[in-house]
Amino acid sequence: MLTNVAAVVLDGVHPFELGVVSEVFGLDRSDEGLPVYDFAVASAEGPVLSTHAGYAIITAYGLERLEEADLITVPAGDSYVTRDFPPELLDSLRRAADRGTRVLSVCTGVFVLGAAGLLDGRRCAVHWRHAEELMRRFPRAVVEPDVLYVDEDPVITSAGTAAGIDACLHLVRRENGVEVANAIARRMIVPPHRDGGQAQYIERPLPRTRCDTVGEVLAWMERHLDQEVTVDRLAARAHMSPRTFARRFQQETGTTPYRWLLRQRLLRAQELLETTDETVDTIAYRSGFGNAAALRHQFVRALGTTPNSYRRTFRGPGTGSAA
Numbered sequence: 001m002l003t004n005v006a007a008v009v010l011d012g013v014h015p016f017e018l019g020v021v022s023e024v025f026g027l028d029r030s031d032e033g034l035p036v037y038d039f040a041v042a043s044a045e046g047p048v049l050s051t052h053a054g055y056a057i058i059t060a061y062g063l064e065r066l067e068e069a070d071l072i073t074v075p076a077g078d079s080y081v082t083r084d085f086p087p088e089l090l091d092s093l094r095r096a097a098d099r100g101t102r103v104l105s106v107c108t109g110v111f112v113l114g115a116a117g118l119l120d121g122r123r124c125a126v127h128w129r130h131a132e133e134l135m136r137r138f139p140r141a142v143v144e145p146d147v148l149y150v151d152e153d154p155v156i157t158s159a160g161t162a163a164g165i166d167a168c169l170h171l172v173r174r175e176n177g178v179e180v181a182n183a184i185a186r187r188m189i190v191p192p193h194r195d196g197g198q199a200q201y202i203e204r205p206l207p208r209t210r211c212d213t214v215g216e217v218l219a220w221m222e223r224h225l226d227q228e229v230t231v232d233r234l235a236a237r238a239h240m241s242p243r244t245f246a247r248r249f250q251q252e253t254g255t256t257p258y259r260w261l262l263r264q265r266l267l268r269a270q271e272l273l274e275t276t277d278e279t280v281d282t283i284a285y286r287s288g289f290g291n292a293a294a295l296r297h298q299f300v301r302a303l304g305t306t307p308n309s310y311r312r313t314f315r316g317p318g319t320g321s322a323a
Contacts (some may be wrong), residue, residue, distance in 0.1 A: 002175035004038045006069040008089065009059070012078030014053045016161055017106045021073040022122055023188060024168040034183055035176055040065050042077075044089040052078035066092045071102045073170070074109035075164075081108055081133055097154055102157040104171065106164030113155060114138035124157040124316075125150045139165040148254075158233040165190055174303075177314045178270045214238060214249045224266050231257055261288075269295060273311040280307050 005025040007018060026039040039235040041057070043049055060118050063184070066072055072093065091149030093116040094146070098104055105113050110126045113119055114134065119141035126134045144150060149158035149167035151174075158167035173181035185191065217238050221229065234257060235245035249257050271286040272278060278286070284295035292307075299307050 002071055004069045005042045005071045005073065006043055006065050007073045007075060008066060009041060009049055009075065010077050011045050011049050012052055013049060013079065014076045014289050016055050016165065016166060017075035020106055020161060020164045021075060021168060024172065024184060029187065032183060034180055034253050042066055044086050063088055063092050066096060069101060070103060072096055074105045074112050076107035076109050080111045081130055085112055093118060100154055102154045102156060104167060106158055107160050110134065110157045113157065114141060118155050122152040123150045126157065127160045177274050178267060179274055201227045215250050221261060222264060223266050226286055229261065262298065266298060267288060269307065273307055302318055
């Protein structure tokens with residue numbers, strides 16, 4: 001389980017991106033029964049650092065704090081796209097990755113990971129504005145310029161600020177479970193999940209208001225995950241042609257109806273595995289997969305584990321029901 005988190009910062013750090021990781025991992029939410037992370041901000045360039053917003057931050061921790069962390073976050077910073085980084089920091093990040101510590105970048109923090117060699121041969125995400133420069137500086141990186149985040153364990157990279165929130169919640173969900181991630185998202189008033197492969201280029205906000213073309217259809221889909229649906233059926237509910245509906249859905253959510261529905265069904269299955277004693281067959285039916293075999297296939301494909309193994313991880317030994 002994720003317990004010890006460090007945010008490593010350099011001169012010119014962006015306060016908002018630092019605030020993203022501080023908000024997810026640095027708040028005590030024990031009054032809600034949520035885990036408390038041992039969180040600290042560590043400096044790679046002295047105890048007093050400037051920010052691009054014109055004020056300074058002070059921290060008592062240096063790079064030695066990274067040695068005990070099981071997650072190191074690297075927020076964005078001013079001129080990270082072009083500057084050099086302290087060799088000691090790059091060595092610390094390499095050692096961390098070698099011992100299995102996860103390293104997560106937000107926006108231009110990915111350039112620090114590239115300088116440490118952690119992107120070599122790995123897929124990675126970055127804000128679309130910096131994709132070409134990242135490719136130029138680190139030609140061995142597999143840059144995906146149009147996605148929100150990429151999890152190439154132990155290296156997780158994200159695009160702009162909001163995508164950093166998505167990547168952090170993705171990791172919480174993976175390590176601490178759906179309920180914890182959803183509870184943190186509710187406190188932050190953000191969507192509990194956006195898939196990493198979702199496009200950065202969303203032409204309209206995520207549909208959650210009456211003004212969104214497909215918002216009511218999304219709400220219906222969430223209530224009927226156990227039902228068989230087709231684009232034709234969804235388009236009819238939205239009073240559109242299938243072609244127009246599919247185009248509007250992509251524009252407003254950044255993904256396809258199939259991928260959106262599959263991810264929501266997986267999240268429902270995860271929640272039921274964590275919170276109920278129902279059999280895998282029953283959970284497969286309730287979450288829309290139909291049978292245990294189909295659920296196992298999609299679960300392993302998306303999460304790299306079986307439903308019963310997932311249940312044991314988040315509920316402890318002695319739990320889990322036979323299919």
